[in-house]
Amino acid sequence: MKNPEAISHSTGSSQYLDDIPVLKNTLYGVIFGSPSAHGKISGLDLAAAHATPGVHRIFTHSDIPGQNDIGGIISDETLFAVDEVHYRGQPVALVVADSEHTARKAAGLINIKISELEPLLDPRLAMEKGQLLIPSRTFRMGDVRTAWQACDHVIEGRADCGAQEHLYLETQGAYSYPTDNGSIRIHSSTQGPALVQRIASKVLSIPMNRVEVDVARLGGAFGGKEDQATFVAVMAALAASILHRPVKITLSRGDDMRMTGKRHPYSSDFRIGLTKDYRILAFSSVMYQNGVAAADLSPAIMERTLFHTTNAYFIPNTEVTVHSCRTNLPPNTAFRGFGAPQGMFVIEAAIAKAAAELNIPARLIQQANFLKENDLFQYGQIALNVNIGKCFADLDREFRIGEIEKEIAEFNERNTFFRKGFSLMPVCFGISFTNTSMNHARALVHIYQDGSIGISTGAVEMGQGVNAKLAQVAVGLFSVDPGRVKIETTNTSRVANTSPTAASSGADLNGNALLIAGNRLIERLKGVAGQMLGCSPGEIVLRDEKVFRNEAPTEITWEQLVREAFLRRVSLTENGHYATPVIYFDKLKEKGHPFSYHVYGTAVITVLLDCLRGIYKIEKVLIVHDFGNSLNPDIDRGQLEGGVLQGIGWMTMEEVLFNSDGRMLTDSLSTYKVPDIYSAPEILEYRALETEGPGPALLKSKAIGEPPFMYGIGAFFALQNAIMSFNPSWKPDFDAPLTPEKVLMRLYDKK
Numbered sequence: 001m002k003n004p005e006a007i008s009h010s011t012g013s014s015q016y017l018d019d020i021p022v023l024k025n026t027l028y029g030v031i032f033g034s035p036s037a038h039g040k041i042s043g044l045d046l047a048a049a050h051a052t053p054g055v056h057r058i059f060t061h062s063d064i065p066g067q068n069d070i071g072g073i074i075s076d077e078t079l080f081a082v083d084e085v086h087y088r089g090q091p092v093a094l095v096v097a098d099s100e101h102t103a104r105k106a107a108g109l110i111n112i113k114i115s116e117l118e119p120l121l122d123p124r125l126a127m128e129k130g131q132l133l134i135p136s137r138t139f140r141m142g143d144v145r146t147a148w149q150a151c152d153h154v155i156e157g158r159a160d161c162g163a164q165e166h167l168y169l170e171t172q173g174a175y176s177y178p179t180d181n182g183s184i185r186i187h188s189s190t191q192g193p194a195l196v197q198r199i200a201s202k203v204l205s206i207p208m209n210r211v212e213v214d215v216a217r218l219g220g221a222f223g224g225k226e227d228q229a230t231f232v233a234v235m236a237a238l239a240a241s242i243l244h245r246p247v248k249i250t251l252s253r254g255d256d257m258r259m260t261g262k263r264h265p266y267s268s269d270f271r272i273g274l275t276k277d278y279r280i281l282a283f284s285s286v287m288y289q290n291g292v293a294a295a296d297l298s299p300a301i302m303e304r305t306l307f308h309t310t311n312a313y314f315i316p317n318t319e320v321t322v323h324s325c326r327t328n329l330p331p332n333t334a335f336r337g338f339g340a341p342q343g344m345f346v347i348e349a350a351i352a353k354a355a356a357e358l359n360i361p362a363r364l365i366q367q368a369n370f371l372k373e374n375d376l377f378q379y380g381q382i383a384l385n386v387n388i389g390k391c392f393a394d395l396d397r398e399f400r401i402g403e404i405e406k407e408i409a410e411f412n413e414r415n416t417f418f419r420k421g422f423s424l425m426p427v428c429f430g431i432s433f434t435n436t437s438m439n440h441a442r443a444l445v446h447i448y449q450d451g452s453i454g455i456s457t458g459a460v461e462m463g464q465g466v467n468a469k470l471a472q473v474a475v476g477l478f479s480v481d482p483g484r485v486k487i488e489t490t491n492t493s494r495v496a497n498t499s500p501t502a503a504s505s506g507a508d509l510n511g512n513a514l515l516i517a518g519n520r521l522i523e524r525l526k527g528v529a530g531q532m533l534g535c536s537p538g539e540i541v542l543r544d545e546k547v548f549r550n551e552a553p554t555e556i557t558w559e560q561l562v563r564e565a566f567l568r569r570v571s572l573t574e575n576g577h578y579a580t581p582v583i584y585f586d587k588l589k590e591k592g593h594p595f596s597y598h599v600y601g602t603a604v605i606t607v608l609l610d611c612l613r614g615i616y617k618i619e620k621v622l623i624v625h626d627f628g629n630s631l632n633p634d635i636d637r638g639q640l641e642g643g644v645l646q647g648i649g650w651m652t653m654e655e656v657l658f659n660s661d662g663r664m665l666t667d668s669l670s671t672y673k674v675p676d677i678y679s680a681p682e683i684l685e686y687r688a689l690e691t692e693g694p695g696p697a698l699l700k701s702k703a704i705g706e707p708p709f710m711y712g713i714g715a716f717f718a719l720q721n722a723i724m725s726f727n728p729s730w731k732p733d734f735d736a737p738l739t740p741e742k743v744l745m746r747l748y749d750k751k
């Protein structure tokens with residue numbers, strides 16, 4: 001089925017937040033953020049800003065009727081700073097005026113006095129000073145201490161990976177207005193409408209039933225709107241409820257880049273031990289997560305890192321610790337992969353370093369350690385339906401890895417200043433929120449008298465195509481024309497207490513809830529048809545908008561059946577609730593069965609490196625990916641290609657830089673480079689793994705949002721191999737992103 005939104009997206013008629021027609025009397029808010037990364041506020045002079053014609057009010061922490069607390073997991077984050085600031089851009093005040101222009105001008109006239117404190121930017125330093133956001137956690141299996149003795153090779157090193165800006169096309173925004181009886185409506189650019197509702201209720205001190213959050217769709221999110229859409233939404237709601245007027249806030253690109261958190265950078269020490277036939281006997285790592293000024297989602301991201309530190313490998317003895325460190329940068333947050341890419345980078349770095357020291361291709365180590373059926377993950381889950389070996393075998397059969405390696409070796413023989421490199425990147429990604437209690441969803445289905453169907457779920461459409469997948473599920477289930485199905489906006493008054501659309505699980509959870517609701521409606525309709533035809537409902541099938549009895553078409557159409565059900569006073573509305581079965585996790589033992597299933601895949605990446613300039617081209621990305629039984633191959637292709645490119649960007653060109661004062665140096669598109677069409681791989685080909693999907697996923701499909709991102713990690717190691725071919729005396733280090741500047745230094749490093 002075609003994505004029903006494809007036409008309206010490309011013709012510009014799909015409504016995003018900024019397209020909502022504004023009510024008369026709408027006011028506009030601009031946030032005044034801290035000009036300092038760390039300090040005590042000793043004075044705040046709002047007089048000049050207030051005096052600006054067109055300014056209605058300036059809000060600070062003292063205007064909050066409820067709690068000045070927007071922490072999603074931990075109560076450690078204020079909506080407005082009180083007496084201290086912890087990062088540059090931290091909201092201090094909200095200026096509300098007749099126009100955004102006026103509000104911005106007035107915000108520039110706010111005079112804040114800050115007694116500066118030294119900003120802490122390095123997570124290792126934060127750790128030394130005891131600045132942790134939450135208690136550290138360790139996952140372990142077997143016994144690394146004794147295992148080291150049994151290893152023939154033990155290799156140690158350090159791996160650093162950088163932040164990443166989400167760069168969703170649509171910046172954070174919200175539009176809020178009072179409805180009646182002290183209630184408020186918020187249109188928010190959030191992945192988590194129920195979170196916005198809960199926090200707004202806390203800040204405004206009104207019950208949740210008086211806060212209605214509505215999301216039509218987002219112009220991209222990538223995790224950046226899971227937690228960090230909240231402050232904008234709550235500020236708009238606060239101003240609207242106090243001023244009794246509609247208030248709109250849309251962050252400028254610069255404000256969005258400076259104020260909101262990114263992917264967490266990690267700095268890690270690792271140790272890996274191998275036998276002489278390259279089996280990894282032991283792996284240990286201590287990882288410093290740059291969690292920054294407030295916890296935000298850091299605890300959950302730390303957890304997903306721990307779950308993915310052994311990627312697609314079985315390692316019998318492991319011990320991995322993550323420290324979540326408090327620094328003076330904007331609160332880092334969810335970003336596609338949610339900590340897993342950072343964890344996988346470390347194990348791949350350890351393997352690459354071992355390979356370099358043993359002077360063998362890394363893929364020999366990778367292949368020797370792939371997970372097998374019934375192996376144990378270090379968190380206690382038994383690996384089932386393991387596909388990594390098959391992915392690799394299919395990849396080899398389809399794309400002939402040996403030949404690619406041979407071609408590259410020959411190319412490197414023939415050329416002096418151009419070199420090629422190659423890497424293999426296996427991926428094993430767990431599906432389910434690691435917080436078991438979040439794995440449930442609801443769907444509310446109305447069949448209207450004319451046979452059209454309205455569906456509300458907790459899923460937020462953010463360009464990933466979840467609405468199309470849900471519509472497809474409904475079309476298949478009711479066997480009606482796609483034109484009959486409408487996916488409604490995501491709204492907290494229709495579907496309550498939802499989890500954010502995240503963890504690649506939007507379609508799985510909400511689609512299953514939709515199946516539950518839909519099947520109940522179908523049972524009722526079959527009952528009506530049975531009454532109409534004087535037969536048992538078991539003889540009835542609904543197909544192609546017609547009622548079939550014992551496989552023979554009857555005269556009754558879908559429309560007639562629905563109309564008849566309505567006249568017979570049968571309910572045409574149903575609410576479905578789905579909770580992922582089986583999963584659990586014991587945080588005291590750090591063991592359990594946290595994931596419903598795993599998604600597997602393997603990629604080969606080749607690069608061409610210009611050794612005079614340090615610039616490079618990603619030549620080929622060849623993938624075998626386990627889509628399960630794809631619900632929509634076009635949508636899944638978009639997710640796969642976009643994920644790969646975003647992963648390559650993180651590993652190669654996207655560099656978030658701060659100066660020593662904690663000022664972001666890369667706060668515009670002229671200083672922050674994301675992959676464009678020119679940096680896309682010349683060839684990106686993939687095959688779907690030929691396999692039956694396992695039971696728990698939606699109609700045997702598999703989650704697609706995050707897993708492909710991690711194929712991009714291979715770009716880093718492919719580049720390293722090209723550098724080593726040119727400069728054999730270089731000892732590989734692991735400091736991502738590997739920008740052309742860094743490549744050039746390494747090409748001529750003679751240590």
Ligand code: MOS
Nearest residue numbers: 223335336502503
């Ligand atoms: Mo996603 S990074 O789980 O919003």
